[in-house]
Amino acid sequence: MSAQVQATDQAILVGQHFMSGDDACAEGAIAAGCRFFAGYPITPSSEIAERMARRLPQVGGIYLQMEDEIASMAAIVGASCAGAKAMTATSGPGFSLMQENIGLAFMTETPCVIVNVQRGGPSTGMPTLIGQADMMQVRFGSHGDYAVIAYAPASPQEMFDYTIKAFNMAERFRTPTFVMADELVGHTYERVVIDPAKIELVSRKRPHVKPGERFWPFEPDPDLVPPMALAGEGYRIHVTGLTHDERGYPAATEPEIQERMLERMLRKILDRRDEIVEYEEVELEDAEVVLIAYGSTARAALHALRLARERGLKVGMLRLITPWPFPDKRVAALREAEIIVPEVNAGQMAREIERWIRKPAHRVNRLGGELLHPDEILRKIEEVA
Amino acid sequence: MALDLREVITEHHPEDELLREDRIPHIWCPGCGLGVAVTAYIEALKLASAQIPLEKQIVVSGIGCTGRVAGYINVDSYHTTHGRAIPFATGLKVANPELEITVFSGDGDLFAIGGNHFIHAARRNVDINVICCNNFNYGMTGGQVGPTTPEMAITSTSPYGNMEEGFNLPYLAAASGAVFVARWTTLHFRKLRDAISQAFAKRGFTFIEVIAPCPTSFGRPNELGQGLDEMEWYRESCVIDHQANLREIGLSMRKDSKIVVGNFLDIERPTFLDRYQEVMKRAQAAGGKR
Numbered sequence: 001m002s003a004q005v006q007a008t009d010q011a012i013l014v015g016q017h018f019m020s021g022d023d024a025c026a027e028g029a030i031a032a033g034c035r036f037f038a039g040y041p042i043t044p045s046s047e048i049a050e051r052m053a054r055r056l057p058q059v060g061g062i063y064l065q066m067e068d069e070i071a072s073m074a075a076i077v078g079a080s081c082a083g084a085k086a087m088t089a090t091s092g093p094g095f096s097l098m099q100e101n102i103g104l105a106f107m108t109e110t111p112c113v114i115v116n117v118q119r120g121g122p123s124t125g126m127p128t129l130i131g132q133a134d135m136m137q138v139r140f141g142s143h144g145d146y147a148v149i150a151y152a153p154a155s156p157q158e159m160f161d162y163t164i165k166a167f168n169m170a171e172r173f174r175t176p177t178f179v180m181a182d183e184l185v186g187h188t189y190e191r192v193v194i195d196p197a198k199i200e201l202v203s204r205k206r207p208h209v210k211p212g213e214r215f216w217p218f219e220p221d222p223d224l225v226p227p228m229a230l231a232g233e234g235y236r237i238h239v240t241g242l243t244h245d246e247r248g249y250p251a252a253t254e255p256e257i258q259e260r261m262l263e264r265m266l267r268k269i270l271d272r273r274d275e276i277v278e279y280e281e282v283e284l285e286d287a288e289v290v291l292i293a294y295g296s297t298a299r300a301a302l303h304a305l306r307l308a309r310e311r312g313l314k315v316g317m318l319r320l321i322t323p324w325p326f327p328d329k330r331v332a333a334l335r336e337a338e339i340i341v342p343e344v345n346a347g348q349m350a351r352e353i354e355r356w357i358r359k360p361a362h363r364v365n366r367l368g369g370e371l372l373h374p375d376e377i378l379r380k381i382e383e384v385a
Numbered sequence: 386m387a388l389d390l391r392e393v394i395t396e397h398h399p400e401d402e403l404l405r406e407d408r409i410p411h412i413w414c415p416g417c418g419l420g421v422a423v424t425a426y427i428e429a430l431k432l433a434s435a436q437i438p439l440e441k442q443i444v445v446s447g448i449g450c451t452g453r454v455a456g457y458i459n460v461d462s463y464h465t466t467h468g469r470a471i472p473f474a475t476g477l478k479v480a481n482p483e484l485e486i487t488v489f490s491g492d493g494d495l496f497a498i499g500g501n502h503f504i505h506a507a508r509r510n511v512d513i514n515v516i517c518c519n520n521f522n523y524g525m526t527g528g529q530v531g532p533t534t535p536e537m538a539i540t541s542t543s544p545y546g547n548m549e550e551g552f553n554l555p556y557l558a559a560a561s562g563a564v565f566v567a568r569w570t571t572l573h574f575r576k577l578r579d580a581i582s583q584a585f586a587k588r589g590f591t592f593i594e595v596i597a598p599c600p601t602s603f604g605r606p607n608e609l610g611q612g613l614d615e616m617e618w619y620r621e622s623c624v625i626d627h628q629a630n631l632r633e634i635g636l637s638m639r640k641d642s643k644i645v646v647g648n649f650l651d652i653e654r655p656t657f658l659d660r661y662q663e664v665m666k667r668a669q670a671a672g673g674k675r
Contacts, residue, residue, distance in 0.1 A: 036476070036479070036480050038472075038476060054668070057661075057664050057665045057667075057668035057669070058665075058668045058669055060665065062479050062480065062661065064475070064476075064479060066472060066475075066505070067472075067501050067502060067505040068501065070469065070472070071469070071471075071472035071475075071501075071502050071505070072472075074465065074466070074469040074472035074473045074475075074476065074502075075472045075473065075475050075476035076476060077465075077473060077476065078445075078463075078465075078472070078473035078474060078475065078476025078477040078478075078480070079476035079477065079479065079480035080476075080480075081463065081473075081476075081477055082476070082477045082478075082480035082481040082484065083480065083481065084476075084480040084481075086476070086480070100466055100469070101466055101469060103466075104465060104466050104469075211440065230481075231443050231461045231463070231477055231481065231484055232440060232441050232443065232461060232481055232483060232484045233440065233461075234440035235461070236440075236459055236460060236461060237461055237462070238405065238455065238456055238461075238462045238463075238464070239462070239463045239464065240455075240456065240463075240464035241464065241465060241466055242464065249405075249407075249408060249456070250456060250464075
């Protein structure tokens with residue numbers, strides 16, 4: 001198992017704060033032990049970079065502003081290979097540029113955290129306004145097959161909490177993880193409570209043998225996660241984005257090695273999906289209509305749920321905290337209910353939900369730029385109830 | 386006098402300790418210059434090993450024929466994505482300043498897809514070494530035109546001649562902020578090895594261009610002959626001039642042209658981490674733990 005410790009870091013801002021989601025994300029990263037941030041300014045995530053630029057030099061960490069998001073992503077993979085807990089933050093256009101080295105992080109099993117404060121797209125889209133349209137890009141955006149761990153925080157407090165969790169999962173599984181925020185949650189100011197007693201930190205597994213002894217950098221333990229040797233420790237490792245064997249050596253023309261290595265990389269996450277998946281249930285016990293929502297949209301959905309309950313309608317909500325891995329079993333168990341999926345895109349998570357409820361969902365969509373109004377969701381509830 | 390071959394042919398190659406023996410044979414073609422460049426690097430690693438232990442030496446490559454260097458050298462080695470070796474190495478270096486990091490990659494990788502990263506890393510003066518094997522084309526993919534292909538040279542995607550001018554790499558590196566800039570060919574083995582040793586000793590962003598034959602993909606269409614013919618041509622046309630005006634040392638690779646080589650630039654400038662130390666002091670004095 002990877003090492004678990006209680007957070008004792010003096011850098012943690014203990015106490016209660018009135019803080020934006022972006023700032024809470026940066027503080028969560030620092031509390032998680034992040035000491036390397038590489039990024040490129042982009043609305044609406046720039047405040048994360050700005051806070052890291054101010055805070056990291058105070059706590060002995062490195063802030064590096066790169067020439068673009070391609071370089072930012074490459075730099076955090078490099079820093080993590082040297083042992084740093086590393087993060088970058090961006091929005092849609094930058095997230096597109098990062099896809100290349102996100103693939104490298106998966107293939108080389110390098111832990112790191114990527115924050116996407118989503119805005120309206122495609123292309124430059126709506127830089128200052130909300131979008132939730134990168135939910136499939138985070139799942140499939142880089143080429144090839146890979147398994148994703150992504151969180152969708154719905155408040156500044158969750159920006160803090162789930163940034164820490166993203167680091168812990170990245171370290172535990174040796175994988176990049178994602179915080180899929182949105183403009184609204186990034187720019188909302190709310191109370192954030194930081195209590196070190198509640199913060200548990202996980203660090204990547206280290207080699208079981210000393211340098212000089214036989215060590216294969218991609219030979220897994222029984223949990224399918226290989227211990228990680230860092231650059232400069234003397235293990236003389238080779239790490240490549242090519243298909244490679246357990247020694248780390250290229251095997252780019254050997255389909256059986258591709259099969260073995262890639263299957264393990266998928267299974268190390270998917271076999272543990274029950275330990276990763278998180279969701280929140282609201283009044284599902286007697287619900288005949290169920291809202292499935294995530295991020296800021298879940299807050300509008302919750303308000304609509306309250307209004308509907310006041311009118312005697314049996315409505316519940318399943319809030320996706322991890323859109324990926326998708327809580328498939330929980331969603332499948334809701335298939336008897338009428339399912340409403342509000343989201344600020346043309347219907348992305350709705351497609352995944354429909355695969356599991358095996359019928360069309362009632363979709364409520366806004367294509368970007370503003371949050372769905374609770375009244376719009378309420379109207380859909382009344383229509384299907 | 387008869388030569389006793391048993392004394393000449395040994396079981397191990399003299400560089401075996403620093404080669405990943407189990408990965409040999411390599412993928413490079415007969416006559417390719419990369420073997421010479423790798424040997425020069427390995428010799429420099431050995432010469433520096435009293436000052437820089439081998440476990441602190443790291444090699445990072447991008448993609449392409451030169452990109453495969455990382456896979457053959459028996460130190461910690463990272464084979465990254467196309468063009469991204471420099472930003473990857475930047476992350477490695479600033480996260481662990483004890484490492485001596487050398488980016489070993491090709492002209493297409495470093496100066497076409499990776500060109501932006503090169504100029505910014507030089508500007509930042511990140512303390513890494515960049516060795517570029519320049520063979521004037523994309524060898525691995527079959528000899529396409531690249532950012533250093535000389536004008537009117539024939540490649541598989543410039544079949545009637547290249548209409549673009551190639552980069553003058555030492556000039557670009559110096560203008561971007563590198564503190565050490567050299568150019569040698571694979572003929573100048575000892576000069577190249579010594580330049581790499583100098584780069585190891587130097588703090589800051591260093592750049593060495595290694596002109597290397599690619600008889601298979603670039604030599605053939607341009608009638609440069611075999612690898613050995615190209616080495617002979619280097620001998621005839623190279624001029625060592627450490628004080629050369631860098632503006633004037635662009636390469637045409639025509640048989641009648643000169644190739645200016647040398648250690649052109651060696652200056653001092655604070656590195657990224659030097660200045661970052663200053664920034665950390667200010668941050669800690671001003672804000673402390675907040």
